[in-house]
Amino acid sequence: xxxxxxxxxxxxxxxxxxxxxxxxxxxxxxxxxxxxxxxxxxxxxxxxxxxxxxxxxxxxxxxxxxxxxxxxxxxxxxxxxxxxxxxxxxxxxxxxxxxxxxxxxxxxxxxxxxx
Ligand code: HEM
Numbered sequence: 001x002x003x004x005x006x007x008x009x010x011x012x013x014x015x016x017x018x019x020x021x022x023x024x025x026x027x028x029x030x031x032x033x034x035x036x037x038x039x040x041x042x043x044x045x046x047x048x049x050x051x052x053x054x055x056x057x058x059x060x061x062x063x064x065x066x067x068x069x070x071x072x073x074x075x076x077x078x079x080x081x082x083x084x085x086x087x088x089x090x091x092x093x094x095x096x097x098x099x100x101x102x103x104x105x106x107x108x109x110x111x112x113x114x115x
Contacts, residue, residue, distance in 0.1 A: 002051055002111045008044045009104035012037050016097065024090075026083045038075055038097075042068045045100055048107040055114035060106045067100045 019034040049064025074093050 002048060002108055005044045005048050005051075006104055006108040009041055009048070009101060012041050012044070013097075013101040013104070016041060020094075020097070023081070024083065028081060028083075031081070035072075035075065039072060041100065042071045045071075045104055045107070048104060048111070052107045052110050052114075055111055057107070057110035057114060060103065060110050064103055064107050067096060067103055070096055071100055 016034060016038050019030050019037065023030050023034050045064050046068035049061045049068065052064065053061035074089065074096055077089050078087075078093055
C-alpha cells in the first residue's frame, strides 16, 4: 500500500507543479484540476503519515500530518488569483508543496525500514 501511495505522490506531485506553473501563467481554467490533484497529494501524505506513526516513525509522521493540513490551507490563502505575481504566500505555497513531496520520500523510506 505504501508503494502505491508514494507513486501517487510522485506522479500527482509532478502534475501539480506543471498545472500550478500554467495556472500562474494565466490558465485560470486549470484551477479546479490543480486543487483537486493537490488534495489527492495531501490525502496520500496523510495516509503515509498515519502508516509511519503506526511503525513508530514519530517525527516524519507528525510532520506529514501537519504538512497535509498546511498544504490546502496555504493553497486557498492565495486566492483570489493574481497571475504573474510572486507574493510571499505564493512562495510559501511552493516551498510547502515541494517539501511535502520530499517528506513523502522520507515517510516511505521510514515505513520500509520499519517493516
Ligand atoms: C490542496 C492543495 C492545493 C491547493 C488548494 C493549491 C492552490 C493553488 C492556487 C490557488 C494557486 C494559484 C496561485 C496564484 O497564481 O496566485 C497555486 C499555484 C501553484 N501551486 Fe498549488 N495548490 C495545491 C497543491 C499544490 C501541490 C501539491 C503543488 C506541487 C507539488 C503545487 C504547486 C503549485 C505551483 C508550482 C503553483 C504556481 C506558482 C504560484 O502561483 O504560486 N500546489 N496553487
